[in-house]
Amino acid sequence: MDQLAQTVDLVRDVMGPKLLGTYLHGSAVLGGLAPASDLDILAITRRSLDEAERRALVEGLLEISGLTPTVRPVELTVVVQSEVRPWRFPPTGDFLYGEWLREELQAGGLPRPGPMPDLALVVTVVLVGDHPLTGPPPAELLNPVPHTDLVRASVEGIPELLADLDDDTRNVLLTLARVWTTPSTGEIKTKDAAADWAMAHLPPEHRPVLEHARNLYLTCHYQDEVWSEELKGQVHPHVNDVLTRIDHLRPQA
Incomplete structure (x- = not known):
């Protein structure tokens, strides 16, 4: 079964x-x-x-x-x-x-x-x-559920999510992409679709870590994850950029 x-x-x-x-x-x-x-x-x-x-x-x-x-x-x-x-x-x-x-x-x-x-x-x-x-x-x-509550639900879990950034990098990056995507588009997308949308709206320097997280999600189990030192160094700048963009959406909620 x-x-x-x-x-x-x-x-x-x-x-x-x-x-x-x-x-x-x-x-x-x-x-x-x-x-x-x-x-x-x-x-x-x-x-x-x-x-x-x-x-x-x-x-x-x-x-x-x-x-x-x-x-x-x-x-x-x-x-x-x-x-x-x-x-x-x-x-x-x-x-x-x-x-x-x-x-x-x-x-x-x-x-x-x-x-x-x-x-x-x-x-x-x-x-x-x-x-x-x-x-x-x-x-x-x-x-x-009213759209305003979808936005609230998306952003209220951010502090707890960020606490797992170093231990669960792939999931946190993809979830943040979805948190940004949901109030921006009014849709709840799959993690890979949210990453695609986010990458299209990010400057080039902040795309590689999200692209890597997306590829891991589509192809690997958790125990098979590999992050190069170069990518690890880009994680926090990427997150800071996405958080700034999410924060700009809050007054519209």
Whole structure:
């Protein structure tokens, strides 16, 4: 059984009648999975998960998800419908699993409810992708997100994102390109498409690192990443330039 089916079965078994629907989003619905793309799934529930349900989801996802050439990372977001319909910002997420949380979760931590600005992006892509795994079409459970909240969601995660720049360079550069692209175009693009748009709007000296990040995303798994010393030296000047451009967009939000 493939990872997507395993994850959907796990969610359905753990949540039972609480589950309203599960929906594919991310690269899978925006343009196709790259070698290192996550399997992104949103689950919409009637009520918040209890302790036992949180633990069962974590234990199952630790087995299903991974970071190898044959096992993709799974990112599962759970939201209670009443927290996002009617829509308000910032929304509250009920549960979040991602590979970057693995060590914390293996040590016994459990995802808890809390503000999750990124849900604005998730809900938008779920509605655009319209790919139910279980349940009705997403438009029957979710309201559209106003463009102003898409912009807010894009920029509010920047400080946390930058903290990972040296350890997760490829992902941070591509995500920043998407943060810039989303309010500029009104569209949520795949990471490689966002990089293409950004490179077309950058001066030549700031294009090479983003082009390299894009090429890695399209061709390599995380463990195969290689950055030359020359490219590493260009990362921070590139980021500073992109941040300046993003900052110029904030008054329009």
